[in-house]
Amino acid sequence: MNYYYENDMFRIEGISKEHTISDIDIYIGKGILRNTSGYIQKRNLGKKCLIVADKNTYRAAGTELAEVLRQGGILADVCLLYDREDERIEADELSVGQVMMSLEPEPDFLIACGSGVINDITRFVSFIANKPFISVGTAASMDGYTSVTAPMIFDRKKIHRHGNAPKILVLDTEILKNAPNELTIAGFGDVYGKFIAKADWLISNITTGEKIDEQALDLITQALGKLTGNVDEIANATDEGLKAIIEGLILAGITIFTTGQTRAVASVEHNQGHVWETRMLEAGRPYPLHGTAVGCSTGYYLRMYEYFKKTDISRIDRGKAKQRFLNRDAFRERAVKCFGESFLSALEKTNKCLNLTEEDFDYHYDSIVKNWDRILNVLDFLPGWEEYKKIYKKFGHPIHAEKIGIPSDLLRYTLPCSTFYRDRYDFVFVMNILGIADDIAEKALEDYRREE
Ligand SMILES: [Zn+2]
CATH class of the missing domain: 3.40.50.1970 (Rossmann fold)
Incomplete structure (x- = not known):
């Protein structure tokens, strides 16, 4: 299409x-x-x-x-x-x-x-x-x-x-x-985040059989191509550059219309942005523009995706992963740091992912392990973190969450937990099932610290 x-x-x-x-x-x-x-x-x-x-x-x-x-x-x-x-x-x-x-x-x-x-x-x-x-x-x-x-x-x-x-x-x-430049970069970030959304959707299709709307996916792929093909034009704020971003944003909006949901355009990078906004608002502190938050969040998740792809699936300790996920008290302790008590209590009433049973865990775990090679195969299109950094450097825009006003500790809690914001299958959920979410988040944070 x-x-x-x-x-x-x-x-x-x-x-x-x-x-x-x-x-x-x-x-x-x-x-x-x-x-x-x-x-x-x-x-x-x-x-x-x-x-x-x-x-x-x-x-x-x-x-x-x-x-x-x-x-x-x-x-x-x-x-x-x-x-x-x-x-x-x-x-x-x-x-x-x-x-x-x-x-x-x-x-x-x-x-x-x-x-x-x-x-x-x-x-x-x-x-x-x-x-x-x-x-x-x-x-x-x-x-x-x-x-x-x-x-x-x-x-x-x-x-x-x-x-x-x-x-x-x-x-x-x-x-x-x-x-203002900040608004244009926000628009870029909102579209660029769809790399994560697309990857997560493709994984879910493999492991849970979630249906892919090919037309929506095709439109998003076109939007991303236009965006990455016009980075210089965007940095120089030319008509062509602005057209690339606005077309991406409009195509994203259209897929929401045609599919009746935001699956094609929003995943963990959006979840994390929403959690940041909610927590900052709650604390009475200023928060970044939607697209600025999504763009920043996307950088961390692209880096985490790189580590995710390097996971040696044969070395995952199933028992440990299960214990980690199903130990309610410990799990809740982590989640509450991410969402805050009242927000988490509200989510727990509706989100199935916050109330997984042992049976659910086994189903997900087995499906991931069984399909691991297929998962890796569909992720080839993802840009690397180096490419992401180069683009933001060209824009003269920071990549660190702290620099857009997000406290370091909040970032540390949201990175491995953002998936629990809603029942949408994504790679952060997969990492939680495998028990590797915290480690990979730590590695990404360490890389970001080295970038200071
Ligand atoms: Zn958005």
């Missing part, structure tokens, strides 16, 4: 005749913001809108957007989200309240002018107020542009709420390339 462009609209073979996917029109290209009124007219969304932006995104794209709309005969009001000085704007009660109260006079539709948080706020209000929205992206920083769930903060806790997907998504590379 290939993707292509038709008048700047992103199209995927055999998916939809009229739109990019479902009823979403995605436009990607250089200088296409000026066509936005035309895109809106084509969808009959109306003549009055509310633009949601913050002061940075309004400067980056909002001013020009308002002018384009005016020329197209569309009346636009602006809701400029309150500036929070040193703190980031969040998708929380304050922002949602502000946008809700700006729905007077009543618009026909909303426009999210921004990236992650602004889209989350707008998709949620769009859903609640039953008004369609369109999105004008200002950064290639995350894969959630087409998402129907909005990660939000409520009562200072992370929650997920239903939201709408945009009817139209306009991604102008002229705008994306002017985004």
Whole structure:
């Protein structure tokens, strides 16, 4: 399954005749913001809108957007989200309240002018107020542009709420390339992490028989190829470079749509990022951007994958591994360091992987050992840690978790335990079954220490 462009609209073979996917029109290209009124007219969304932006995104794209709309005969009001000085704007009660109260006079539709948080706020209000929205992206920083769930903060806790997907998504590379470097590298990290997701999915297919959606896997493979083929372009923030990242992010979003789940795009590298975010939020401390966390996490797991591949399966001590896994108290002691008491208690109620029986253990152990050679064979496509380091060096971006604000001890606890965040089979789970997760995590940490 290939993707292509038709008048700047992103199209995927055999998916939809009229739109990019479902009823979403995605436009990607250089200088296409000026066509936005035309895109809106084509969808009959109306003549009055509310633009949601913050002061940075309004400067980056909002001013020009308002002018384009005016020329197209569309009346636009602006809701400029309150500036929070040193703190980031969040998708929380304050922002949602502000946008809700700006729905007077009543618009026909909303426009999210921004990236992650602004889209989350707008998709949620769009859903609640039953008004369609369109999105004008200002950064290639995350894969959630087409998402129907909005990660939000409520009562200072992370929650997920239903939201709408945009009817139209306009991604102008002229705008994306002017985004702060940090946002672009975050987008890169979010896509690059799919190497881990792909590897984990392939392993699960072998050892548990989990079905692979070949189309989704194919799209992710194309996205990764585009990304690694354009590292210099990305480092120099050219139109081509930004296009490579945004296509990767969009393809990832599309696989979530077509498969109805995030299997193709998120595994332990995302789990670890989520755990970091939850724990930092809980501690009232600042946390990195989603893609920054995922990209950083991916580096550690690529290194761990290298050690994983070198495991001498004939020397694994089954009895010891079993004892380690099934000794509830000791196991819980480790897990609680990773997740914290209340978070872990909540996970234990739903996650099967936190309540494995001896029978489950035997099943997994036998299947891994029996299929070891096949597992190694499918992992050839994984990039090495050296390659990863070279890329981040080119970006001038640190690779150490501590440098993006994650405490060393938290990192040490999350590396071998991130798999227990959800019931999704991955190589960290496999390492736990084999009883080698802690050792391999330690080795990777040691290598990172040598990189200081
Ligand atoms: Zn992501």
